[in-house]
Amino acid sequence: MPYSPPPRTPSGPRRRSLLASAAGAALLVGCSADPDSGGGDGPSATAEAHARAARDSRGLLERYDAVLAAHPGLAERLRPLRDQVAAHVEAFGDGTTPAPATSSASPAPVPAAERDAVAGLAAAERALADRRAADLLKVPGEPARLLASAAAAGAAHAYLLTEGAK
Template identity: 70%
Template sequence: MSYPPPPRTLSGPRRRSLLASAAGAALLVGCSAGPDSAAGGTPSVTARARARAARDSEGLLERYDAVLAAHPALAEPLGPLRAQVAAHRAAFAGRTATGTQAPVSGSAGSAAPTAAAASSPALAVPAGEKDALAFLATAERSLADRRAKDLLDVPGELARLMASAAAAGAAHAYLLTEGAK
C-alpha cells in the first residue's frame, strides 16, 4: 500500500499573505489622497476628465442656445433637454448640494440661453427647424458616444456620472431625431 507524500513545507510568505498585504497597501495608498488629487500639484486624470466633460457640456449648451436664438418657436420642446444639459454641466463642474461650484465659463446652473452663446459666430445654425433639430441631434449623439468611450478611463463616481450623461445624450438625440420627422 502506498501512502501520499508528506505535505511540502514552503519557505517564505504564502500566496494569501502576499495578496492580503498587496490589498492592504493599495487601500492605504488609495486613502492617502483624494480621488482628484495628484502628486506634484498637477491635475489628476479624473480632474482633467471632469473639466473636459464640463467644457463639452458647455459647448453643447452653446449649440442649444444658438438654435433657440435662431428658432424661438423651439423653446418649448427644447427647454427640458437644454435644462438637462445645463444640469450635466453643473454636475461636471463640481456643483455641490449647497450650490457652490468650481468655476466654469458661462452660467453653470442656468436654464436660460446665454447671450454670449446665442451670438457665437462659430455656430452656424441651419435655417430650417428640422435641420436645426438634426444639428442638435448630431451634437448630442457625438458627445454621448465620446462620453461612453471616455468613461472607461475614469474611476467610480465620475464614470457613473459620464455614463448617465451619455445615456441622457443618446436619449436626447433620439428625441431630437423623432421631433424632426
C-alpha cells in the same frame, strides 16, 4: 392583389437599444467592488476626463442656446433637453452656473431650417454621448457614474431629437 411594401424601418437607435446601452453602461460602472477603483490612469485621467466633460457640456449648452435664439418656435420642444444639459454643466462643475437661455445669446452659425438645426443638435448629442461612453473606461467610481448618466441622457436626447421630427 396589390403588393404592399414592408413597413419602413426607422433609422437610428430603437428604444430597446437605448435602454440596453444605458443598462450596460450602468453595469459596467457598477461592476467594481471598490467605488473608487477603476481601469483609468489615476487622478490625471479622471481630472482630464472631468474637465473635458465640463467643456463639452458648456459647448453643447451654447449650441442649444444658439438654436433657441435663432428658432424660438422650437422652445417648447428643446427647453427640457437644454435644461438637462445645463444640469450637466453644473454637475461637472466648470465653475459657473448656466444662465437661462435668452434671445440675446450670440448664436454660432445655426441652419436656417428648423429641421436642420434640430438634426445638428441630435448629431452633437450623439457624438458627445459616444465620446463619454468611451471615457467611462478611463475613470473610476463616481466620475464614471456621472459620465454614464450624462452619456445615457445624451443618447436619449439624440433619439428624441431624431424621432420627434418624424
